[in-house]
Every structure is written in C-alpha cells, then in structure tokens.
Amino acid sequence: MAEDFNKDGMANTLIVAIGICLVCSIVVAGSAVGLRPLQMANKELDRKQNILRAAGMLGADATVAEDGRGVEDLFAEFEVRAVSLDTGVYMDDVDTALYDPIKAAKQDDASRELGPQEDRATLGRRENVSLVYLRRRDGALDKVVIPVRGYGLWGTLFGYLALEGDLNTVAGIGFYEHKETPGLGGEVDNTGWKAGWSGTRVFTADGTPSINLVKTRSPETSSAAAHEVDALSGATLTSRGIENLINFWTGELGFGPYLQRLKFESAQAQINPRRER
Ligand SMILES: Cc1cc2nc3c(=O)[nH]c(=O)nc-3n(C[C@H](O)[C@H](O)[C@H](O)COP(=O)(O)O)c2cc1C
Known part of the structure; x- marks a missing residue:
C-alpha cells in the first residue's frame, strides 16, 4: 500500500491546498470576529476623544488631560x-x-x-x-x-x-x-x-x-x-x-x-x- 502513495500526486496536492485554505480562512474569520469588540471599543474611545477635544477638555493630539485624567474620566x-x-x-x-x-x-x-x-x-x-x-x-x-x-x-x-x-x-x-x-x-x-x-x-x-x-x-x-x-x-x-x-x-x-x-x-x-x- 505504502508504495502506491505518491506525495506529489494530484489528489495529495489538492488535499494540502484545500487544508491550507481552510486553516487560513478560519484564522482570518476568527480574527475578524475576535477583534470586533476591540474595534468597537476603539471607535467609541475615538468618539469620546472628539467630543472632549471640541469642548476644549482635551488637547488636539492628547489622549490625557493636562492634569493626567483619562478620556473615560473626563467624558464622565x-x-x-x-x-x-x-x-x-x-x-x-x-x-x-x-x-x-x-x-x-x-x-x-x-x-x-x-x-x-x-x-x-x-x-x-x-x-x-x-x-x-x-x-x-x-x-x-x-x-x-x-x-x-x-x-x-x-x-x-x-x-x-x-x-x-x-x-x-x-x-x-x-x-x-x-x-x-x-x-x-x-x-x-x-x-x-x-x-x-x-x-x-x-x-x-x-x-x-x-x-x-x-x-x-x-x-x-x-x-x-x-x-x-x-x-x-x-x-x-x-x-x-x-x-x-x-x-x-x-x-x-x-x-x-x-x-x-x-x-x-x-x-x-x-x-x-x-x-x-
Ligand atoms: C486636486 C484638487 C483638490 C482640491 N481640493 C479642494 C478641497 O478639498 N476643498 C475645496 O474647497 N477646494 C478644493 N479644490 C479647489 C476647488 O476646485 C476650487 O478651485 C476652490 O474651492 C476655489 O477656492 P478659492 O476661491 O479659495 O481659491 C481642489 C482643487 C484641485 C485641483
């Protein structure tokens, strides 16, 4: 049986290619889903920073106020x-x-x-x-x-x-x-x-x-x-x-x-x- 196995054969090449595609798609989809909460949190943080900057409570490029207070603290x-x-x-x-x-x-x-x-x-x-x-x-x-x-x-x-x-x-x-x-x-x-x-x-x-x-x-x-x-x-x-x-x-x-x-x-x-x- 072992002699019949051809690792360079068409079937084997296809199995390896499909396997790699499957693993990659699982990793990409998993990252997209897994990172979504982080993306949402960053978007929310950005929104709060922009509101604070418009109100003059946070400097143009600053992420903390001069007194050291952070975005959440200021936004509260x-x-x-x-x-x-x-x-x-x-x-x-x-x-x-x-x-x-x-x-x-x-x-x-x-x-x-x-x-x-x-x-x-x-x-x-x-x-x-x-x-x-x-x-x-x-x-x-x-x-x-x-x-x-x-x-x-x-x-x-x-x-x-x-x-x-x-x-x-x-x-x-x-x-x-x-x-x-x-x-x-x-x-x-x-x-x-x-x-x-x-x-x-x-x-x-x-x-x-x-x-x-x-x-x-x-x-x-x-x-x-x-x-x-x-x-x-x-x-x-x-x-x-x-x-x-x-x-x-x-x-x-x-x-x-x-x-x-x-x-x-x-x-x-x-x-x-x-x-x-
Ligand atoms: C590549 C390119 C980008 C432009 N971008 C803007 C723009 O972002 N905002 C804008 O009002 N005019 C932009 N303009 C200029 C307008 O087409 C227009 O000439 C200008 O608003 C006239 O303004 P002014 O009377 O102050 O010179 C751009 C022109 C070019 C060629």
Missing part, C-alpha cells in the same frame, strides 16, 4: 441625552449608549427627507432623534456639544460643535471624518484654524443661525464680525460646506428647537434653582 463629566430634533424634547426611552443618529438617518421610519430648500448641508435625510452632550459646573450649564455633519467638496464631513453655557458662543469645533484634500479643504484639521472658532457667536439677536466663513473680515466694531470665521484658503467649496452645515444644525431643522428650549430652561433655573432640568 458629560450627561448624554437623546433629543427629538422636531420638538427639542428629551427622549428618555432611547438608549444613548446604543443609539446611532447617523444610522437612524438612513432609516425611513427614524428620519425625514429634506427638501431642496431645506437641505443646505446636503444630507438627503435627517434623523428624528439625535444625541447631545451636556456638561454642568456648580449646577450651571457649562458646555453643550452637538454632532454636526454635511457635504464639503469631496464628501460628508462629520464632527462636533461645542457651545458655551450661553448656548450661543462657540467653545470649539472638530471634524473626525472627512474626504477633503490635505492642504486645502483638509485644513479643517488645522489646530490654528479651529482655535479661530472659539468666541464666535452662532445666533443673531433674533435667534437666526448666522455663521459666515469669510475671506475678508468685517471691522471688529460691526455686528457681522462676531459671526465670522476665516475661510480656508484655496478651499472655498469646503468653507461654504462648513458654513452651511453649522447653520443647518443650529437651525430649525437641526438643534434649533432644542437649544431654544434649553436656553429657556436655563434661564428659568437661574430664577428658581429648584426647577432646573
């Missing part, structure tokens, strides 16, 4: 709430740890279609419920971070806008995903450019969202100056996209109703501290 200062974008009311039946507004925007029953006049951020659809991140200090509202997104030149930019407790002054901004060209629209990641946002006012006196990205600044004494941010040089289309997406998400179809309600509630809480929240 936020209260995460789900909000109906139509009414501005909290949706406490939504599990904020699992809810994904961007996924919801793709589902017909969890989002609404935006008409051409409405869709200034080129989203197509907008989720009915989104998430907000609130930080209070000594009982008073200190920061509110909202997720923002919209089309630039090459694709959708995804980021966070942080407002101070007055719900009008920008505390910071950051985009964690975009397709803009490095050196042109990609300068949205430039730390100096992002720093230029802080102190800018989002709303005019009558509550209209009014961020303008400009090539030439208005005189500092003019009312327009408070709403201006430097446009990105050589990237007019990205700049226009960012202007549109910020004005969309702070407007009536975005977090406008929520921010108005929160402003009213904060004012009420200052008059009567026991009525807070």
Whole structure:
C-alpha cells in the first residue's frame, strides 16, 4: 500500500491546498470576529476623544488631560441625552449608549427627507432623534456639544460643535471624518484654524443661525464680525460646506428647537434653582 502513495500526486496536492485554505480562512474569520469588540471599543474611545477635544477638555493630539485624567474620566463629566430634533424634547426611552443618529438617518421610519430648500448641508435625510452632550459646573450649564455633519467638496464631513453655557458662543469645533484634500479643504484639521472658532457667536439677536466663513473680515466694531470665521484658503467649496452645515444644525431643522428650549430652561433655573432640568 505504502508504495502506491505518491506525495506529489494530484489528489495529495489538492488535499494540502484545500487544508491550507481552510486553516487560513478560519484564522482570518476568527480574527475578524475576535477583534470586533476591540474595534468597537476603539471607535467609541475615538468618539469620546472628539467630543472632549471640541469642548476644549482635551488637547488636539492628547489622549490625557493636562492634569493626567483619562478620556473615560473626563467624558464622565458629560450627561448624554437623546433629543427629538422636531420638538427639542428629551427622549428618555432611547438608549444613548446604543443609539446611532447617523444610522437612524438612513432609516425611513427614524428620519425625514429634506427638501431642496431645506437641505443646505446636503444630507438627503435627517434623523428624528439625535444625541447631545451636556456638561454642568456648580449646577450651571457649562458646555453643550452637538454632532454636526454635511457635504464639503469631496464628501460628508462629520464632527462636533461645542457651545458655551450661553448656548450661543462657540467653545470649539472638530471634524473626525472627512474626504477633503490635505492642504486645502483638509485644513479643517488645522489646530490654528479651529482655535479661530472659539468666541464666535452662532445666533443673531433674533435667534437666526448666522455663521459666515469669510475671506475678508468685517471691522471688529460691526455686528457681522462676531459671526465670522476665516475661510480656508484655496478651499472655498469646503468653507461654504462648513458654513452651511453649522447653520443647518443650529437651525430649525437641526438643534434649533432644542437649544431654544434649553436656553429657556436655563434661564428659568437661574430664577428658581429648584426647577432646573
Ligand atoms: C486636486 C484638487 C483638490 C482640491 N481640493 C479642494 C478641497 O478639498 N476643498 C475645496 O474647497 N477646494 C478644493 N479644490 C479647489 C476647488 O476646485 C476650487 O478651485 C476652490 O474651492 C476655489 O477656492 P478659492 O476661491 O479659495 O481659491 C481642489 C482643487 C484641485 C485641483
């Protein structure tokens, strides 16, 4: 029998090749499944870092604060709430740890279609419920971070806008995903450019969202100056996209109703501290 065995024969070659393929596919599939929780954890950590950076609680490239506190510790200062974008009311039946507004925007029953006049951020659809991140200090509202997104030149930019407790002054901004060209629209990641946002006012006196990205600044004494941010040089289309997406998400179809309600509630809480929240 042993003499009949030909290790270089067709059958043997096939058995070895199939065996190797099987082992490799098990290793690849096993790694993909096994690493999934780690990937999810990294994605979640990245999301938290971006929110903290927008709020100015974590340096641009830092993973710990100056006082040595880590991301989880810092993020625990936020209260995460789900909000109906139509009414501005909290949706406490939504599990904020699992809810994904961007996924919801793709589902017909969890989002609404935006008409051409409405869709200034080129989203197509907008989720009915989104998430907000609130930080209070000594009982008073200190920061509110909202997720923002919209089309630039090459694709959708995804980021966070942080407002101070007055719900009008920008505390910071950051985009964690975009397709803009490095050196042109990609300068949205430039730390100096992002720093230029802080102190800018989002709303005019009558509550209209009014961020303008400009090539030439208005005189500092003019009312327009408070709403201006430097446009990105050589990237007019990205700049226009960012202007549109910020004005969309702070407007009536975005977090406008929520921010108005929160402003009213904060004012009420200052008059009567026991009525807070
Ligand atoms: C390869 C290439 C990449 C570009 N990337 C961007 C970009 O990311 N964002 C942008 O607004 N414009 C980009 N542009 C430039 C636009 O086509 C357009 O010229 C520019 O927005 C005009 O801006 P300006 O008026 O500030 O010069 C790119 C152009 C080329 C050729």
